Amino acid sequence: MTAALLLIAFLMLGSAAVAMALRNLIHSALLLIASWAGIAAFYLWAGAEFAAFAQVLVYVGAISMVVLFAVLLTRQGAPAREPVEAPTRARVLAAITAGACVAAVLSAAVLTTEFRPAPATPPSASVRQLGLELMHRHGAALLIVGVVLTVALLGATILAATEQKPEDAP
Amino acid sequence: MTARPATESFLERAPLELRDWFVHCLPGPLQWVTHHLITIVAVLAVFGLFFAFTTIAERKLLARLQNRLGPNRTGLPWIKGLRLFGLSQPFADAVKALTKEDIVPAAADKVLHFLAPVIVVAFSLMTFAVLPFGRNYLPVNLDAALLYFFAAGAATELAIFMAGWSSRNKYSLLSAMRALAQLISYELPLILSVVPVVLVTSTLSTKAIVLQQGHWVAGVLPHWFVFTPWGFAAFITFLIAALAESNRSPFDLPEAESELIAGHLTEYSGFKYALFFMAEYFGLTALSGLGVTLFLGGWQAPLEVLQFIPSYAWFMLKLVLMIVFFIWVRGTLLRLRIDQLTRLAWKFMVPLALLNVGNAAFWALTMHWSGPLQLVRWAVSAAVILIPFLLLGRTLSAGFAPRTYRYAP
Numbered sequence: 001m002t003a004a005l006l007l008i009a010f011l012m013l014g015s016a017a018v019a020m021a022l023r024n025l026i027h028s029a030l031l032l033i034a035s036w037a038g039i040a041a042f043y044l045w046a047g048a049e050f051a052a053f054a055q056v057l058v059y060v061g062a063i064s065m066v067v068l069f070a071v072l073l074t075r076q077g078a079p080a081r082e083p084v085e086a087p088t089r090a091r092v093l094a095a096i097t098a099g100a101c102v103a104a105v106l107s108a109a110v111l112t113t114e115f116r117p118a119p120a121t122p123p124s125a126s127v128r129q130l131g132l133e134l135m136h137r138h139g140a141a142l143l144i145v146g147v148v149l150t151v152a153l154l155g156a157t158i159l160a161a162t163e164q165k166p167e168d169a170p
Numbered sequence: 171m172t173a174r175p176a177t178e179s180f181l182e183r184a185p186l187e188l189r190d191w192f193v194h195c196l197p198g199p200l201q202w203v204t205h206h207l208i209t210i211v212a213v214l215a216v217f218g219l220f221f222a223f224t225t226i227a228e229r230k231l232l233a234r235l236q237n238r239l240g241p242n243r244t245g246l247p248w249i250k251g252l253r254l255f256g257l258s259q260p261f262a263d264a265v266k267a268l269t270k271e272d273i274v275p276a277a278a279d280k281v282l283h284f285l286a287p288v289i290v291v292a293f294s295l296m297t298f299a300v301l302p303f304g305r306n307y308l309p310v311n312l313d314a315a316l317l318y319f320f321a322a323g324a325a326t327e328l329a330i331f332m333a334g335w336s337s338r339n340k341y342s343l344l345s346a347m348r349a350l351a352q353l354i355s356y357e358l359p360l361i362l363s364v365v366p367v368v369l370v371t372s373t374l375s376t377k378a379i380v381l382q383q384g385h386w387v388a389g390v391l392p393h394w395f396v397f398t399p400w401g402f403a404a405f406i407t408f409l410i411a412a413l414a415e416s417n418r419s420p421f422d423l424p425e426a427e428s429e430l431i432a433g434h435l436t437e438y439s440g441f442k443y444a445l446f447f448m449a450e451y452f453g454l455t456a457l458s459g460l461g462v463t464l465f466l467g468g469w470q471a472p473l474e475v476l477q478f479i480p481s482y483a484w485f486m487l488k489l490v491l492m493i494v495f496f497i498w499v500r501g502t503l504l505r506l507r508i509d510q511l512t513r514l515a516w517k518f519m520v521p522l523a524l525l526n527v528g529n530a531a532f533w534a535l536t537m538h539w540s541g542p543l544q545l546v547r548w549a550v551s552a553a554v555i556l557i558p559f560l561l562l563g564r565t566l567s568a569g570f571a572p573r574t575y576r577y578a579p
Contacts, residue, residue, distance in 0.1 A: 026335060033328065049313060049314050050314045054317065054321075056321035056324060056325075057317065057320055060321075060324055060325060061321065061324025061325070061327065061328075061357075062324070064327075065328075065350060068331055072335075072343075072347075126313050127313045128373065
């Protein structure tokens with residue numbers, strides 16, 4: 001079992017590391033997808049079937065397409081047209097504040113989590129139990145995540161729809 | 171395995187008994203491996219042959235639909251004059267594809283160019299693992315089987331992208347993007363058409379879904395989901411989305427052999443080209459199998475008295491009928507344009523499929539209604555799907571029909 005875990009971890013981290021080192025963006029993206037598949041394999045190893053299949057469906061199936069389309073639709077190699085503005089004091093402050101906020105939230109989440117000792121026998125949760133848990137106890141969280149995603153989608157649509165070339169404008 | 175139902179005849183058990191007998195002849199450590207290897211080999215052999223005969227059936231049926239004879243010359247190589255109606259054609263095709271030259275463009279990304287057909291075939295074969303082929307014939311009994319099915323199918327899109335990009339041909343890449351747009355558009359109605367079944371059965375396991383369809387009214391009317399209003403609507407959505415997902419006519423734009431230059435397959439030749447088609451047929455067969463499982467009662471017999479026929483025979487019969495239906499559609503309907511294709515998906519099928527999910531929720535909530543309320547339940551469920559279908563259809567086709575021919579007489 002440990003050998004399988006080591007193999008999965010090696011493949012996952014190795015493909016992620018190679019993805020960062022490669023010059024070819026498409027190769028990097030494909031290796032990143034391989035790394036995501038490795039995470040799914042890890043879930044399977046841990047006995048979390050539902051999470052593993054959801055990981056494959058969402059990351060390997062859908063988010064991979066977003067990444068690949070983004071790579072293909074953005075021009076590669078061309079230097080950015082707008083020069084980056086010089087850092088002003090306000091921008092530096094804003095960046096530090098935003099970073100500090102994210103760090104505070106993340107570290108609070110990590111620190112307040114109780115890491116209970118794992119039970120001797122692995123718990124068996126059927127998909128039905130998972131669904132009930134999600135819909136009853138964490139129903140509000142699920143709805144909020146849905147709203148956030150919908151807002152993001154609407155924002156993306158507005159950004160894409162209002163961007164017009166000057167000669168096309170009436 | 172103590173109480174076997176009375177319907178389990180010898181034929182029903184025979185393949186299993188044969189496997190168990192073979193496994194028990196082996197030493198202990200090998201038994202587990204052999205058990206699973208036999209299952210894998212059986213699925214590969216049965217559906218490999220099924221694929222071979224689907225191609226010949228398709229060629230023959232399409233030929234008959236077009237008033238031709240189709241392939242009828244291939245016989246057996248060592249017997250002169252025996253032609254078998256050309257039934258050995260697929261094997262001749264396989265030999266031809268294997269012996270053809272394998273051309274890889276000089277500028278191509280060799281590794282990805284090689285990996286794309288491998289991935290597409292491997293993942294389309296993996297979907298067969300969760301289809302219940304018979305009462306006792308489910309290769310892997312997963313709790314989240316439906317999720318597994320769609321997760322395994324998701325890699326097809328990746329493979330098509332890899333094929334188009336690694337060919338270093340702008341036509342390949344362009345048509346790969348078109349193919350992806352189509353696949354992503356139809357993934358949504360496909361999954362939305364499956365959700366009602368999950369809602370009503372409240373399980374993701376294919377085995378449990380089939381078992382819930384195993385009742386008859388008065389021994390003649392099976393409780394298949396296709397015979398309910400929401401089930402019928404979901405089945406039709408599923409059929410259309412399955413056609414589009416497996417690149418079949420009238421949605422075969424990704425390959426469109428008579429208009430494009432075979433799309434993302436432009437730079438493929440020989441056996442790699444054949445592998446893509448193999449994956450397409452495997453995908454079609456797996457989706458048909460899923461349709462049979464979800465809506466047509468899986469391996470259940472249509473009449474209670476016909477249960478003496480082995481369950482796998484019923485499954486294969488329904489599967490063959492689905493495939494023949496798909497071939498019939500290919501011979502009948504014209505290919506859509508890309509804008510018509512995406513419009514059909516986003517403006518028509520997605521809203522109706524979403525509505526049908528609500529319809530199924532209503533059906534699940536009114537499970538306990540009986541007597542005259544049962545009629546109300548059926549009427550409401552039928553109206554919920556039929557009225558929006560008519561309204562939406564009328565509105566969307568308002569400016570398009572009837573077609574006027576200005577220049578033709």
